[in-house]
Amino acid sequence: MVGTLHIIGGGMAGLAAAVDVAGTGTRVIVHEAGRSCGGRARSYHDRHLDCRIDNGNHLLLSANSTVFRYLGITGALDTLSGPGQPIFPFVDLAEDARWTLDLSRGRLPLWVFQPHRRVPDMRLPELQSLYRLIRAKGQATVADCLLPGAFTRRLLEPFSISALNTLSDTGSAALLGAVVRESLSLGGHACIPWFARDGLSETLVDPAVAYLNTMNAEVRTQSRIIGLDVAKGRVTALHTAQDSIALAEHDKVIVAVTAPVAETLLSPHMAGLMTPNAFESILNLHFRLADAPHPTGSFAQCGFMGVIGGVTEWVFLRGNILSVTVSAANRYAKHDHEELARTIWQELRSACDATLEQPLPETPDAQRIVWEKRATFAATPEQNRRRPGSATPLVNLALAGDWTNTGLPATLEGAMRSGIHAVQALGLKTPS
Numbered sequence: 001m002v003g004t005l006h007i008i009g010g011g012m013a014g015l016a017a018a019v020d021v022a023g024t025g026t027r028v029i030v031h032e033a034g035r036s037c038g039g040r041a042r043s044y045h046d047r048h049l050d051c052r053i054d055n056g057n058h059l060l061l062s063a064n065s066t067v068f069r070y071l072g073i074t075g076a077l078d079t080l081s082g083p084g085q086p087i088f089p090f091v092d093l094a095e096d097a098r099w100t101l102d103l104s105r106g107r108l109p110l111w112v113f114q115p116h117r118r119v120p121d122m123r124l125p126e127l128q129s130l131y132r133l134i135r136a137k138g139q140a141t142v143a144d145c146l147l148p149g150a151f152t153r154r155l156l157e158p159f160s161i162s163a164l165n166t167l168s169d170t171g172s173a174a175l176l177g178a179v180v181r182e183s184l185s186l187g188g189h190a191c192i193p194w195f196a197r198d199g200l201s202e203t204l205v206d207p208a209v210a211y212l213n214t215m216n217a218e219v220r221t222q223s224r225i226i227g228l229d230v231a232k233g234r235v236t237a238l239h240t241a242q243d244s245i246a247l248a249e250h251d252k253v254i255v256a257v258t259a260p261v262a263e264t265l266l267s268p269h270m271a272g273l274m275t276p277n278a279f280e281s282i283l284n285l286h287f288r289l290a291d292a293p294h295p296t297g298s299f300a301q302c303g304f305m306g307v308i309g310g311v312t313e314w315v316f317l318r319g320n321i322l323s324v325t326v327s328a329a330n331r332y333a334k335h336d337h338e339e340l341a342r343t344i345w346q347e348l349r350s351a352c353d354a355t356l357e358q359p360l361p362e363t364p365d366a367q368r369i370v371w372e373k374r375a376t377f378a379a380t381p382e383q384n385r386r387r388p389g390s391a392t393p394l395v396n397l398a399l400a401g402d403w404t405n406t407g408l409p410a411t412l413e414g415a416m417r418s419g420i421h422a423v424q425a426l427g428l429k430t431p432s
């Protein structure tokens with residue numbers, strides 16, 4: 001009964017599936033089209049900046065249990081960095097205000113009663129927005145659930161745009177509600193922020209590939225699957241440009257590629273397959289400085305800061321690199337890149353100078369814009385309905401990827417959970 005599990009795609013969904021199955025007796029082969037694994041969560045050497053950067057800053061919350069389990073198995077927990085407490089420094093550029101959101105650890109939201117810990121100017125009745133989000137269903141958008149006020153403008157809006165990568169007026173309230181249920185509503189212990197200390201690959205990819213090697217699982221990079229053969233309701237062969245791989249009776253396949261690639265590979269064999277077809281971009285701007293800035297206060301403690309009232313949404317500091325993230329960035333697609341970079345740099349000077357021992361220079365040493373054009377599916381109610389489950393009509397094939405129906409928006413947690421769901425759909429491991 002022991003066959004081979006072929007996983008097509010070495011992003012977080014594919015790697016999570018591989019790590020789950022490796023060592024259980026089933027042979028595992030990951031086929032990754034790129035030179036290395038990681039997909040939309042990867043690091044690389046940028047020639048212009050002459051340093052290693054991530055394709056985009058990624059923030060994790062302690063609530064992301066599947067990611068933490070994966071990091072535990074792959075031995076990468078100590079590659080994370082963060083304040084170790086549920087704190088988030090913020091600056092509001094439009095209203096010239098600074099604060100550190102300091103959530104109480106337990107389920108009881110004691111922080112809302114302590115003005116120095118909560119969002120300045122928030123009113124307690126605004127907390128109803130959270131209740132509305134948690135109960136939201138179907139067509140409701142985030143904007144339908146948010147009550148006007150400082151809590152919305154200074155916390156829920158930025159939280160929503162980052163979690164959904166979609167603006168609130170079109171973003172699915174049900175998807176954001178799922179995130180709230182798994183984080184804020186559990187208390188601060190579920191909201192401790194973490195990020196990859198040295199790089200996404202160093203945390204999410206390299207340790208996993210090393211682990212898979214020790215488990216005798218095979219990771220084939222530069223191995224793009226261009227087609228599948230199907231006969232009698234099962235996949236019988238995989239094709240690369242050079243090779244064909246025949247599948248034996250007990251062999252199984254997880255397709256863990258992006259939604260458009262999955263649709264191309266599978267629509268000839270799965271009539272009516274529907275996948276998300278609208279996407280949102282994420283803009284990351286990396287600024288290299290001659291000298292590493294020395295932050296103070298909660299910016300120093302966290303290594304990142306939320307920014308409101310400008311284009312910039314989050315700024316991360318790693319050594320002499322300041323990186324800015326802007327989500328739901330389709331709205332800036334037509335902007336001139338140089339102009340956008342100048343605006344963001346001026347915002348950084350306003351946001352950071354008060355928290356640095358020395359102010360930032362008038363211009364950075366060098367900069368690099370990274371647009372991930374199809375960073376995630378647009379997390380609207382319509383797109384959410386287009387997400388297929390992991391099981392398919394083909395008995396030995398399952399789907400994975402952040403775009404499958406995980407109940408979560410497109411995040412690392414959603415992607416990894418989809419990998420585990422695909423393993424379960426193939427009956428390879430019983431749910432733990």
Ligand SMILES: Cc1cc2nc3c(=O)[nH]c(=O)nc-3n(C[C@H](O)[C@H](O)[C@H](O)COP(=O)(O)OP(=O)(O)OC[C@H]3O[C@@H](n4cnc5c(N)ncnc54)[C@H](O)[C@@H]3O)c2cc1C
Pocket residue numbers: 008009010011012013014031032033034037038039040041055056057058059060223224225226256257258261282283284372374375376400401402403410411412413415
């Ligand atoms: C800039 C940016 C910032 C983000 N920030 C956050 C964040 O802060 N927190 C968070 O939780 N999430 C964040 N995300 C989302 C997160 O990165 C994704 O949800 C996750 O990485 C998706 O993983 P995946 O495996 O589903 O897809 P992918 O990463 O797209 O993996 C698919 C893989 O399949 C490979 N492939 C494609 N075609 C083939 C083929 N024919 N044959 C073989 N292989 C193939 C690809 O090369 C790729 O490696 C961010 C994403 C981006 C882009």
